[in-house]
Amino acid sequence: MALNLLKAITIPVPKATPAYPLRWRSRLYGIAGLALLLGVVIVIASAVGSTQIPISSIWGVLLSRLPFIDITPAWLPTTETIIIDIRLPRVLLAGVVGAALAVAGATYQGLFRNPLADPYLIGVAQGAALGAVVGFLLPWSVVGFALIPVLAFIGALLAVAVVYSIARVGKTLPVTTLILAGVALGAFLASITSYLMIISGDKLHGIISWLMGRFSLGNWEQVWMVMPYIVIGVVVIWLYARPLNVMQLDEEQAQQLGINVERVKLILLVAATLITAAAVCFVGTIGFVGIIVPHAVRLVWGPDHRFLLPLTTLAGASLLILADTAARTVLAPTEIPVGVITAFFGAPFFLYLLRQRKRAIF
Amino acid sequence: MFSLRVCGVTLGYGDRIVLRDIDLEVKPGEMVGIIGPNGCGKSTLIRGITRLITPRSGQIFINGQNIAKMSRGDLARVIAVVPQNPVLPELFTAFEVVLMGRTPHLSRFGYEGERDLAITQRAMEVTQTIAFAQRRVGELSGGEKQRLTIARALAQQPEVILLDEPTAHLDINHQLETLDLIRELCLEQGLVAVSATHDLNLAAQYCDRLVMLSRERIYCQGTPRQVINPDNIKQVYGAEVYVYPHPVNRLPATLIVSGRNRPDHHKLD
Amino acid sequence: MRRYIGWSISVVLMVALLLSTTACVTEPLPGTFVDDLGRTVNIEKMPQRIISLAPSNTEILYALGLEDKVVGVTEYCNYPEAAKAKPKIGGFTTVDIERVVSLEPDVIVAASIHQKTVIPALEEVGLTVLALAPKTLDRVLANISLVGEITGQSREATRLVTSLEERIKAITDKTKALTEAERPRVLYLTWHDPLWTVGPGTLTDDLIDKAGGKNIAYDISGHKTIDLETVIARNPQVIVVLTGHGEARDLPFYYVKDEPRLGATEAVIGGRVHQVDADIFGRATPRMVDGLEQLAKFIHPELFGEQERWH
Numbered sequence: 001m002a003l004n005l006l007k008a009i010t011i012p013v014p015k016a017t018p019a020y021p022l023r024w025r026s027r028l029y030g031i032a033g034l035a036l037l038l039g040v041v042i043v044i045a046s047a048v049g050s051t052q053i054p055i056s057s058i059w060g061v062l063l064s065r066l067p068f069i070d071i072t073p074a075w076l077p078t079t080e081t082i083i084i085d086i087r088l089p090r091v092l093l094a095g096v097v098g099a100a101l102a103v104a105g106a107t108y109q110g111l112f113r114n115p116l117a118d119p120y121l122i123g124v125a126q127g128a129a130l131g132a133v134v135g136f137l138l139p140w141s142v143v144g145f146a147l148i149p150v151l152a153f154i155g156a157l158l159a160v161a162v163v164y165s166i167a168r169v170g171k172t173l174p175v176t177t178l179i180l181a182g183v184a185l186g187a188f189l190a191s192i193t194s195y196l197m198i199i200s201g202d203k204l205h206g207i208i209s210w211l212m213g214r215f216s217l218g219n220w221e222q223v224w225m226v227m228p229y230i231v232i233g234v235v236v237i238w239l240y241a242r243p244l245n246v247m248q249l250d251e252e253q254a255q256q257l258g259i260n261v262e263r264v265k266l267i268l269l270v271a272a273t274l275i276t277a278a279a280v281c282f283v284g285t286i287g288f289v290g291i292i293v294p295h296a297v298r299l300v301w302g303p304d305h306r307f308l309l310p311l312t313t314l315a316g317a318s319l320l321i322l323a324d325t326a327a328r329t330v331l332a333p334t335e336i337p338v339g340v341i342t343a344f345f346g347a348p349f350f351l352y353l354l355r356q357r358k359r360a361i362f
Numbered sequence: 363m364f365s366l367r368v369c370g371v372t373l374g375y376g377d378r379i380v381l382r383d384i385d386l387e388v389k390p391g392e393m394v395g396i397i398g399p400n401g402c403g404k405s406t407l408i409r410g411i412t413r414l415i416t417p418r419s420g421q422i423f424i425n426g427q428n429i430a431k432m433s434r435g436d437l438a439r440v441i442a443v444v445p446q447n448p449v450l451p452e453l454f455t456a457f458e459v460v461l462m463g464r465t466p467h468l469s470r471f472g473y474e475g476e477r478d479l480a481i482t483q484r485a486m487e488v489t490q491t492i493a494f495a496q497r498r499v500g501e502l503s504g505g506e507k508q509r510l511t512i513a514r515a516l517a518q519q520p521e522v523i524l525l526d527e528p529t530a531h532l533d534i535n536h537q538l539e540t541l542d543l544i545r546e547l548c549l550e551q552g553l554v555a556v557s558a559t560h561d562l563n564l565a566a567q568y569c570d571r572l573v574m575l576s577r578e579r580i581y582c583q584g585t586p587r588q589v590i591n592p593d594n595i596k597q598v599y600g601a602e603v604y605v606y607p608h609p610v611n612r613l614p615a616t617l618i619v620s621g622r623n624r625p626d627h628h629k630l631d
Numbered sequence: 632m633r634r635y636i637g638w639s640i641s642v643v644l645m646v647a648l649l650l651s652t653t654a655c656v657t658e659p660l661p662g663t664f665v666d667d668l669g670r671t672v673n674i675e676k677m678p679q680r681i682i683s684l685a686p687s688n689t690e691i692l693y694a695l696g697l698e699d700k701v702v703g704v705t706e707y708c709n710y711p712e713a714a715k716a717k718p719k720i721g722g723f724t725t726v727d728i729e730r731v732v733s734l735e736p737d738v739i740v741a742a743s744i745h746q747k748t749v750i751p752a753l754e755e756v757g758l759t760v761l762a763l764a765p766k767t768l769d770r771v772l773a774n775i776s777l778v779g780e781i782t783g784q785s786r787e788a789t790r791l792v793t794s795l796e797e798r799i800k801a802i803t804d805k806t807k808a809l810t811e812a813e814r815p816r817v818l819y820l821t822w823h824d825p826l827w828t829v830g831p832g833t834l835t836d837d838l839i840d841k842a843g844g845k846n847i848a849y850d851i852s853g854h855k856t857i858d859l860e861t862v863i864a865r866n867p868q869v870i871v872v873l874t875g876h877g878e879a880r881d882l883p884f885y886y887v888k889d890e891p892r893l894g895a896t897e898a899v900i901g902g903r904v905h906q907v908d909a910d911i912f913g914r915a916t917p918r919m920v921d922g923l924e925q926l927a928k929f930i931h932p933e934l935f936g937e938q939e940r941w942h
Contacts, residue, residue, distance in 0.1 A: 049860050050858055051860050078863050078864060078866065081863055085891075085892050087860065198725075209825060217823075217824055239471050249459075250449040252409075252414055258434050260434055306473070328860075333857050333858055333861035
């Protein structure tokens with residue numbers, strides 16, 4: 001079993017045949033390239049911010065954190081706080097959330113065979129939003145705010161559980177019914193949320209901030225709390241890449257090829273919902289990443305999920321880190337909500353990609 | 363030796379029964395044709411054998427095993443299906459789609475190896491689909507997609523292949539090529555083919571046995587000579603045709619005549 | 632006889648003088664005024680029925696002794712206590728136009744948020760609207776005088792404004808001459824997730840300046856977010872946190888105290904984190920001067936004495 005898992009993750013490269021030229025090669029280069037890009041993006045994002053910090057200090061701070069390296073600080077303690085306690089966790093949080101949303105979007109697009117699918121399709125966003133707003137409106141103790149991410153997480157999962165139980169027919173889960181039930185429940189939850197927002201009084205702008213999504217108070221605690229869910233969910237989804245490929249045929253054909261369609265659907269649904277819920281519970285519902293990144297990656301590197309998923313993970317992480325960096329530097333020291341940046345740059349970029357390759361995108 | 367037995371099977375959807383008490387036995391190396399008018403249950407029977415729908419009564423046995431108790435993977439290693447109008451994802455290349463036929467033979471999280479690629483290549487060569495192996499499925503014609511699906515079924519290396527109208531979109535040359543290929547595989551490798559078809563002539567020329575379905579039951583089954591005659595066709599399809607022995611091999615050739623010249627023609631008034 | 636006539640003439644003159652002066656005060660001239668939004672407001676007779684669309688305006692009206700003339704207030708008008716008993720015409724942005732019309736007001740006192748939809752709607756039904764949107768403390772005082780003039784309470788207004796000006800002067804006399812180095816760095820927070828603060832162009836910024844502090848959000852205009860990094864880099868020496876309403880009131884305050892990354896700022900180390908009441912700091916009213924005095928004590932305890940902690 002372990003050997004199989006290892007084989008699954010290290011993709012073997014067969015010899016090229018005239019019928020099957022090594023597109024694998026360009027895809028592997030793509031993975032390496034994007035991984036490198038992600039590393040660069042993380043470093044740049046940590047180096048940039050509303051406060052000017054010289055490069056030498058940045059290197060110094062980062063290096064001094066490694067064991068066995070002893071550097072006498074030539075920088076202010078606030079500089080160290082800024083880099084290690086503010087920028088770095090924020091950058092990593094943005095990366096993890098971006099990766100989660102992008103992979104969840106790709107998974108939903110594959111599951112539903114629908115190019116319009118995004119991680120929020122079947123009610124995750126509306127459930128999380130309602131949970132968060134309820135959290136805002138509860139009577140407080142000092143513990144208060146810690147409850148909001150928990151309620152958002154629970155809300156997201158509950159919404160999907162309800163949608164699942166509505167859409168299920170016997171032992172099967174028809175995808176069209178799932179989408180319709182998700183849209184209907186989502187609208188219903190959104191209406192309750194809107195009403196609660198109206199009566200929320202002066203907490204309204206806090207709620208709106210959450211709904212638009214922000215990384216402002218990102219700290220290490222948040223990073224450690226969401227990482228396990230996201231890492232596990234993403235790995236599970238990666239493992240199901242090949243069955244997801246086969247499920248791009250219709251369900252009957254996939255079944256006739258031996259895929260346990262219902263079980264694959266359930267596992268992927270749970271994994272994708274879990275990572276989305278973890279992604280939004282602290283930072284709010286950030287849009288665009290989940291729908292655009294998978295499409296862009298698919299346009300460049302093709303639909304094979306064995307490559308699409310890792311590439312999407314890396315691209316999503318890089319994109320959201322860049323977007324958040326822009327959000328906190330463009331109008332420094334004030335911040336733009338990160339969802340505005342993703343929409344503003346994401347949509348035109350995607351249109352540009354579409355024009356470059358004027359053929360089917362899905 | 364391979365065997366497929368359908369015993370007293372009743373199949374339906376919801377409240378509607380489509381086939382009742384179907385008994386059918388297929389021997390290794392046989393090519394069996396399922397004929398009958400639209401809606402008589404040809405596709406339903408195929409779906410029942412591949413366990414997409416569960417029989418209301420009766421059992422289906424493959425190699426002595428009840429298919430209801432077989433795992434999906436085991437079933438897929440034995441049976442391959444060529445559906446009538448399969449949905450194929452547009453962005454994958456033809457080769458990748460045929461390669462998906464190897465799925466039942468791969469381990470749970472495994473990937474295709476050299477052997478799988480070789481089998482796929484061979485399957486595409488014999489079905490004349492290798493020429494567009496690198497083209498995306500979205501760019502192919504209906505006939506090319508149909509041959510592709512057949513190639514995929516062959517790549518599955520099944521013991522029985524079920525075909526639902528496999529020649530419907532094909533040009534006459536491809537029709538002959540495809541059926542020649544399947545017949546050859548039946549004869550040489552003991553492949554069993556069960557083919558649902560509209561084309562009575564192709565059915566007669568290629569199938570060892572024909573099963574004619576009508577009104578929820580098997581109307582008759584036997585060799586083409588036994589099954590295809592004007593009375594049966596009139597009973598089952600309600601059409602007047604002429605059946606003559608084929609000049610080359612004496613198999614029944616169904617000939618039609620346009621309305622004006624038919625004895626039962628009603629003038630429009 | 633001559634003395635008698637002289638005395639009665641003086642009495643008549645005095646009575647005439649008295650009558651003429653009271654005549655000046657009780658009947659204002661019909662007039663045209665320009666409000667804070669640049670709108671021209673025509674007052675044709677002294678208003679007898681006044682509706683307030685903002686808690687700040689309600690406070691001003693009551694401070695000028697106009698409680699009998701106030702016929703409608705918002706749900707949030709909670710000061711003074713008596714205002715809570717008045718008929719309600721809606722919330723802050725959700726003004727019930729029908730209700731307003733049914734109360735037959737002579738003048739409606741609005742705020743800047745009503746600019747886009749509420750004021751045009753009211754004007755369309757022919758009502759007179761006065762919009763108050765002061766951005767500086769001086770403008771707040773000018774508005775008090777303006778309302779006084781319009782409503783025939785000029786004397787009250789003048790008295791009030793004069794006493795407020797005295798209190799303000801008591802503070803600015805000491806802070807006007809402070810150099811930048813002598814002004815402590817102040818962070819004023821209205822919310823914590825994300826951090827919201829106010830910069831130049833707002834009333835609070837004006838208060839901070841008059842109280843002798845330096846707002847660290849000097850390059851953010853208006854009411855906007857500020858990122859944590861900037862706060863830490865600029866190392867505020869005093870942090871003033873606005874309390875919310877209802878159950879969230881203390882959250883920003885507790886956040887500032889609990890957030891480990893703010894622990895190294897001078898303000899947190901020195902324990903100079905203070906809470907202030909949104910009703911006082913968020914409203915352009917006479918009580919704002921109370922706020923100014925509080926701020927002055929927070930920022931310059933050495934000049935104005937310690938402010939007892941408000942919880």
